[in-house]
Amino acid sequence: MSEIKRREVxxxxxxxxxxxxxxxLAGCLEPGADSAAVSNKASELDLELGIELPxxxxxMLVYPEMTLLDLIGPQTCFTALGMTIHLVWKTLxxxxxxxGVTILPTNTFALCPTNLEVLFIPGSTLGATPMVRDEEVLRxxxxxxxxxxxxxxxxxxxxxxxxxxxxxGYKATSHWFTxxxxxxxxxxxxxxxxxxxxxxxxxxxxxxxxxxxxxxxDRLRGRDxxxxxxxxxxxxxxxxxxxxxxxxxxxxxxxxxxxxxxLALLDSRIALEAASQNF
Amino acid sequence: MSEIKRREVxxxxxxxxxxxxxxxLAGCLEPGADSAAVSNKASELDLELGIELPxxxxxMLVYPEMTLLDLIGPQTCFTALGMTIHLVWKTLxxxxxxxGVTILPTNTFALCPTNLEVLFIPGSTLGATPMVRDEEVLRxxxxxxxxxxxxxxxxxxxxxxxxxxxxxGYKATSHWFTxxxxxxxxxxxxxxxxxxxxxxxxxxxxxxxxxxxxxxxDRLRGRDxxxxxxxxxxxxxxxxxxxxxxxxxxxxxxxxxxxxxxLALLDSRIALEAASQNF
Numbered sequence: 001m002s003e004i005k006r007r008e009v010x011x012x013x014x015x016x017x018x019x020x021x022x023x024x025l026a027g028c029l030e031p032g033a034d035s036a037a038v039s040n041k042a043s044e045l046d047l048e049l050g051i052e053l054p055x056x057x058x059x060m061l062v063y064p065e066m067t068l069l070d071l072i073g074p075q076t077c078f079t080a081l082g083m084t085i086h087l088v089w090k091t092l093x094x095x096x097x098x099x100g101v102t103i104l105p106t107n108t109f110a111l112c113p114t115n116l117e118v119l120f121i122p123g124s125t126l127g128a129t130p131m132v133r134d135e136e137v138l139r140x141x142x143x144x145x146x147x148x149x150x151x152x153x154x155x156x157x158x159x160x161x162x163x164x165x166x167x168x169g170y171k172a173t174s175h176w177f178t179x180x181x182x183x184x185x186x187x188x189x190x191x192x193x194x195x196x197x198x199x200x201x202x203x204x205x206x207x208x209x210x211x212x213x214x215x216x217x218d219r220l221r222g223r224d225x226x227x228x229x230x231x232x233x234x235x236x237x238x239x240x241x242x243x244x245x246x247x248x249x250x251x252x253x254x255x256x257x258x259x260x261x262x263l264a265l266l267d268s269r270i271a272l273e274a275a276s277q278n279f
Numbered sequence: 280m281s282e283i284k285r286r287e288v289x290x291x292x293x294x295x296x297x298x299x300x301x302x303x304l305a306g307c308l309e310p311g312a313d314s315a316a317v318s319n320k321a322s323e324l325d326l327e328l329g330i331e332l333p334x335x336x337x338x339m340l341v342y343p344e345m346t347l348l349d350l351i352g353p354q355t356c357f358t359a360l361g362m363t364i365h366l367v368w369k370t371l372x373x374x375x376x377x378x379g380v381t382i383l384p385t386n387t388f389a390l391c392p393t394n395l396e397v398l399f400i401p402g403s404t405l406g407a408t409p410m411v412r413d414e415e416v417l418r419x420x421x422x423x424x425x426x427x428x429x430x431x432x433x434x435x436x437x438x439x440x441x442x443x444x445x446x447x448g449y450k451a452t453s454h455w456f457t458x459x460x461x462x463x464x465x466x467x468x469x470x471x472x473x474x475x476x477x478x479x480x481x482x483x484x485x486x487x488x489x490x491x492x493x494x495x496x497d498r499l500r501g502r503d504x505x506x507x508x509x510x511x512x513x514x515x516x517x518x519x520x521x522x523x524x525x526x527x528x529x530x531x532x533x534x535x536x537x538x539x540x541x542l543a544l545l546d547s548r549i550a551l552e553a554a555s556q557n558f
Contacts, residue, residue, distance in 0.1 A: 079378050207516065208513060211517050227522035227529060231536060234454060235486045236518070237523075239509065243506035243510050244516075249506055253510055
């Protein structure tokens with residue numbers, strides 16, 4: 001794209017004509033460019049289009065090595081809300097997740113609407129810390145989080161919210177193993193399955209996303225819809241063992257988690273300390 | 280591909296030289312054909328390559344409109360087994376699932392190994408019945424299920440197993456709403472979160488897949504690995520409501536499910552009755 005074309009787009013953006021700008025941006029692209037090309041071009045130009053769309057929107061961040069179950073538990077519940085759900089990443093390229101399943105994003109940072117009912121951030125065992133270090137990711141999370149009606153996460157997603165400065169002065173939780181990191185980003189650690197503090201709702205590790213998701217359905221659509229969602233998902237859990245928390249798991253199993261991930265925890269701590277210098 | 284080439288491939292298959300046949304099939308393709316092209320060509324020729332691969336393998340069926348949470352709960356648990364997990368469909372084209380998330384298969388019916396530790400079938404609200412009616416799907420499920428060490432499902436996946444004739448004379452469960460259909464395929468209905476009968480393990484609706492998945496980890500790798508998996512997933516559920524079963528949900532909510540899906544249930548019944556004529 002020529003410098004003139006780029007200036008044209010930026011001028012349009014300056015006039016607040018966001019939707020028009022998006023269409024003009026598309027006009028600057030090769031003929032026949034599809035939405036992926038538009039998204040990638042906007043991302044390349046580092047354009048924040050600031051699009052407001054009619055209707056109710058949820059943005060769920062997706063990223064490489066994320067824990068897919070963190071996303072799919074809440075996402076399945078959210079379908080009961082009847083809102084448009086955007087799976088958002090820098091580009092529309094396929095995202096390989098931690099368990100080996102690859103998913104497709106449906107929108108990009110550049111084209112994600114700014115008027116959100118819910119912003120949601122999933123966690124990851126090793127993939128969240130690179131997001132804490134990624135300025136482009138933090139800028140997106142901050143820009144949408146500052147306006148979203150609900151700002152939410154499951155598992156180590158709260159570390160990404162925290163690195164974006166969105167949990168300062170809020171009670172929050174995280175995966176049991178990473179909860180001790182929350183004070184670094186000025187959040188108040190709470191040991192609970194999910195924590196609601198004003199419009200921030202954070203869930204504990206992975207499977208908490210189902211409890212968390214049902215609570216959000218209840219908050220946004222009422223008890224009947226929440227009950228219907230729980231019944232359709234036949235959510236009447238019967239864990240075959242009682243090892244879901246460090247207080248109930250055998251000590252040797254807790255020790256194994258520490259042996260495997262203490263170094264990763266230290267790396268997260270370093271990344272969060274660096275991010276907290278920016279706010 | 281010419282008729283001669285097709286015969287060459289079939290002759291090789293007749294000699295039981297499955298891996299060689301696969302490579303010959305690839306040789307018949309355009310130069311530079313990738314694995315997707317090989318899979319699609321094999322599928323087009325309706326070749327069942329019968330490949331045995333070294334190592335331990337899990338095949339998880341994926342299909343349009345499947346309930347993704349049915350798959351991702353168990354799949355996340357299965358990663359603890361250290362086996363190769365194949366997400367298998369007719370082709371490698373992206374699969375749109377019920378909740379709106381699109382995933383990528385990793386293997387095809389034609390190239391899926393025949394030596395499986397676990398065959399797994401997820402369910403769907405409206406997408407399972409078309410599978411019950413799909414001869415190509417049932418043939419694949421039957422061929423792998425007859426040899427797999429464990430034959431498993433979650434939710435209405437048991438209807439697909441049943442339509443393939445794999446639950447005849449076995450105790451089984453399904454989503455609470457469809458459990459009454461199990462006798463049509465000569466399975467013995469059991470009202471439980473998951474049911475183990477010899478090498479058949481079937482789960483109830485959607486979220487039962489986590490309980491089911493932990494039980495399979497325990498069965499295949501022992502209690503320590505199951506505990507570690509549960510602790511990593513922080514699986515200590517706290518449902519915010521008690522509406523996960525028709526016996527505990529308010530009657531008006533149960534009535535709503537019937538109003539929405541009784542017609543779909545009838546359609547499933549008709550499809551299962553037709554399938555059961557074939558065995």
